[in-house]
Amino acid sequence: MSEQNLHFDSPHKRLPDIADMAEAIRRGDRIKLGQAITLTESTRADHQIQARELINYCLPHSGKSIRIGVTGSPGVGKSTFIEALGSYLVNQNKKVAVLAIDPTSQISKGSILGDKTRMEKLSNHPLAFVRPSPAGESLGGVARKTREAIILCETAGYEVIFVETVGVGQSETAVHYMVDIFLLLLLPGAGDELQGIKRGIVEMADIIIVNKADGERLNLAKQARQAYANALHFLLPKESGWVPKFMTCSALYETGIAETWALIKSFNAFSKENLFFEKNRKQQAGYWFYQSLREGLERSFFENEIIKQQLKQAEAEVLEQKRSPFEAAQALLDFFLKSVK
Amino acid sequence: MSEQNLHFDSPHKRLPDIADMAEAIRRGDRIKLGQAITLTESTRADHQIQARELINYCLPHSGKSIRIGVTGSPGVGKSTFIEALGSYLVNQNKKVAVLAIDPTSQISKGSILGDKTRMEKLSNHPLAFVRPSPAGESLGGVARKTREAIILCETAGYEVIFVETVGVGQSETAVHYMVDIFLLLLLPGAGDELQGIKRGIVEMADIIIVNKADGERLNLAKQARQAYANALHFLLPKESGWVPKFMTCSALYETGIAETWALIKSFNAFSKENLFFEKNRKQQAGYWFYQSLREGLERSFFENEIIKQQLKQAEAEVLEQKRSPFEAAQALLDFFLKSVK
Numbered sequence: 001m002s003e004q005n006l007h008f009d010s011p012h013k014r015l016p017d018i019a020d021m022a023e024a025i026r027r028g029d030r031i032k033l034g035q036a037i038t039l040t041e042s043t044r045a046d047h048q049i050q051a052r053e054l055i056n057y058c059l060p061h062s063g064k065s066i067r068i069g070v071t072g073s074p075g076v077g078k079s080t081f082i083e084a085l086g087s088y089l090v091n092q093n094k095k096v097a098v099l100a101i102d103p104t105s106q107i108s109k110g111s112i113l114g115d116k117t118r119m120e121k122l123s124n125h126p127l128a129f130v131r132p133s134p135a136g137e138s139l140g141g142v143a144r145k146t147r148e149a150i151i152l153c154e155t156a157g158y159e160v161i162f163v164e165t166v167g168v169g170q171s172e173t174a175v176h177y178m179v180d181i182f183l184l185l186l187l188p189g190a191g192d193e194l195q196g197i198k199r200g201i202v203e204m205a206d207i208i209i210v211n212k213a214d215g216e217r218l219n220l221a222k223q224a225r226q227a228y229a230n231a232l233h234f235l236l237p238k239e240s241g242w243v244p245k246f247m248t249c250s251a252l253y254e255t256g257i258a259e260t261w262a263l264i265k266s267f268n269a270f271s272k273e274n275l276f277f278e279k280n281r282k283q284q285a286g287y288w289f290y291q292s293l294r295e296g297l298e299r300s301f302f303e304n305e306i307i308k309q310q311l312k313q314a315e316a317e318v319l320e321q322k323r324s325p326f327e328a329a330q331a332l333l334d335f336f337l338k339s340v341k
Numbered sequence: 342m343s344e345q346n347l348h349f350d351s352p353h354k355r356l357p358d359i360a361d362m363a364e365a366i367r368r369g370d371r372i373k374l375g376q377a378i379t380l381t382e383s384t385r386a387d388h389q390i391q392a393r394e395l396i397n398y399c400l401p402h403s404g405k406s407i408r409i410g411v412t413g414s415p416g417v418g419k420s421t422f423i424e425a426l427g428s429y430l431v432n433q434n435k436k437v438a439v440l441a442i443d444p445t446s447q448i449s450k451g452s453i454l455g456d457k458t459r460m461e462k463l464s465n466h467p468l469a470f471v472r473p474s475p476a477g478e479s480l481g482g483v484a485r486k487t488r489e490a491i492i493l494c495e496t497a498g499y500e501v502i503f504v505e506t507v508g509v510g511q512s513e514t515a516v517h518y519m520v521d522i523f524l525l526l527l528l529p530g531a532g533d534e535l536q537g538i539k540r541g542i543v544e545m546a547d548i549i550i551v552n553k554a555d556g557e558r559l560n561l562a563k564q565a566r567q568a569y570a571n572a573l574h575f576l577l578p579k580e581s582g583w584v585p586k587f588m589t590c591s592a593l594y595e596t597g598i599a600e601t602w603a604l605i606k607s608f609n610a611f612s613k614e615n616l617f618f619e620k621n622r623k624q625q626a627g628y629w630f631y632q633s634l635r636e637g638l639e640r641s642f643f644e645n646e647i648i649k650q651q652l653k654q655a656e657a658e659v660l661e662q663k664r665s666p667f668e669a670a671q672a673l674l675d676f677f678l679k680s681v682k
Contacts (some may be wrong), residue, residue, distance in 0.1 A: 286659060326393075
């Protein structure tokens with residue numbers, strides 16, 4: 001339906017561009033891929049229409065990668081880890097893309113992947129594509145952009161896609177709902193720092209990796225792995241049927257990297273075998289559909305200029321207990337549903 | 342605004358009824374109070390308009406009670422506890438109302454307070470008003486009805502209002518957002534059954550009471566109280582500044598009841614002194630306002646007949662990964678916002 005409208009609106013201009021862009025992406029043109037991601041990040045209305053069309057073009061060519069979520073506290077070495085594992089993979093002739101979700105980057109300016117020198121080796125490799133976290137105020141917006149970037153990268157033939165996130169707010173949950181496998185990186189230090197990591201995040205992890213297992217920390221890291229394994233053996237069985245695995249690695253010295261990849265491949269085979277892989281991707285699509293509906297609905301209401309004014313007044317009356325919150329809400333809703341066209 | 346409309350719509354019929362009803366409630370007419378609560382529970386559109394008007398009438402006369410939430414696992418003795426404490430209060434000439442939130446009652450038919458014989462002594466007392474859990478499919482609906490029943494009971498001069506809930510789903514959170522103080526009842530049994538109670542619920546509690554501290558269980562109950570106090574000393578400080586208290590009681594033998602009331606009065610004085618009481622009621626009004634807006638918005642969308650049909654089709658396309666969830670959601674939203682009038 002929306003595609004037909006687009007045909008009608010601009011038979012000579014937009015469509016050839018988008019089709020050309022999609023074809024260039026399919027041929028693996030990195031510059032066009034970068035431009036396409038920028039298009040999906042744009043807030044301009046005409047860009048958004050083009051971006052939706054492009055995504056629908058690419059959708060049938062997407063889905064063939066393994067999507068790997070990577071999380072862990074700041075300083076745990078996520079970027080070094082991804083660079084080590086990514087380099088290992090491009091050396092095996094695999095195409096690797098790295099994306100990030102970091103809703104805090106607008107505030108702190110300390111964006112993950114924002115500093116391009118952090119993955120210098122990987123980002124200069126012809127088989128790798130590294131993209132900083134998109135700008136965006138809301139997690140929902142950032143999540144949409146990242147999920148669309150995944151589709152575009154897959155269309156361009158990237159076989160392994162990393163999505164890096166830092167443990168702030170709900171960003172792990174968002175990443176969890178867009179990847180096939182979820183890695184949690186921890187530091188050697190036997191249990192202490194697990195306190196800082198929310199239980200829900202630990203429960204999402206398919207592989208828990210104690211990083212920085214090198215030099216003097218090697219034994220400490222091994223002890224930590226064992227302590228985590230002991231502490232977490234009571235975790236509920238996962239829907240995938242996969243039992244979480246515990247590892248040590250040194251991203252810096254590149255030890256444990258091949259083993260991590262072997263485990264990821266083993267998870268991949270396991271979840272494809274028992275059909276969880278496909279089921280999970282379907283559930284994720286459903287999740288984002290309903291999530292987008294709810295967010296869009298709220299945005300259309302709370303960002304409506306007339307509602308904004310009335311809301312302020314109504315809220316004040318409610319807080320002063322001059323008006324029932326239910327009655328005030330209903331009156332505002334009635335007004336909104338009558339006024340939108 | 343809505344009041345003016347009502348004046349205009351029905352100058353001779355509705356308003357006198359509602360004004361009469363409100364006056365009767367203020368005089369303490371229990372039959373009219375019961376009818377008024379039934380009116381707020383009705384799904385008929387004209388009843389709902391009348392109910393809103395009635396609530397706005399009563400609002401200035403409400404708010405003067407202490408609202409007490411009571412939760413605990415099934416079998417812990419919530420009803421017996423409320424009957425014992427309620428009887429203690431009516432014997433001191435206090436007016437006591439008992440309400441309930443039980444969103445499961447529609448399914449299990451095992452409604453709390455549904456069996457009227459369970460609080461026979463209290464419900465027959467002229468100073469007490471006992472009302473079963475309202476029917477309603479959604480927690481939001483049940484919560485609104487209960488909160489409006491609180492306002493009506495306060496208008497009728499009830500000074501102590503109990504809201505009983507059973508630990509299912511989000512009902513504790515709902516009750517927590519409508520009471521001044523939250524009591525958690527536990528059984529003697531030293532820590533074991535705390536496993537079954539969600540941490541969030543324990544964190545809401547202002548007073549944790551080990552019930553059934555009688556006969557052979559007396560020592561066990563005292564040990565349990567100590568065990569809970571030890572296990573829970575690490576709880577974060579509450580926004581109210583109140584440090585949760587631990588007690589034992591026997592609702593059956595009516596021991597510890599006077600002490601519980603003394604603690605409730607002490608909390609009441611403390612939270613009024615440090616102004617948390619008023620602040621909390623304001624925050625709660627704001628919570629229900631935004632909660633109602635969000636729920637009403639979603640209901641208007643997801644229960645729209647045309648949307649229902651389109652949603653099914655769109656969801657299927659999304660799950661088959663033929664369509665981007667974001668694009669499909671946006672198309673549905675665009676359609677909805679254009680079509681509603």
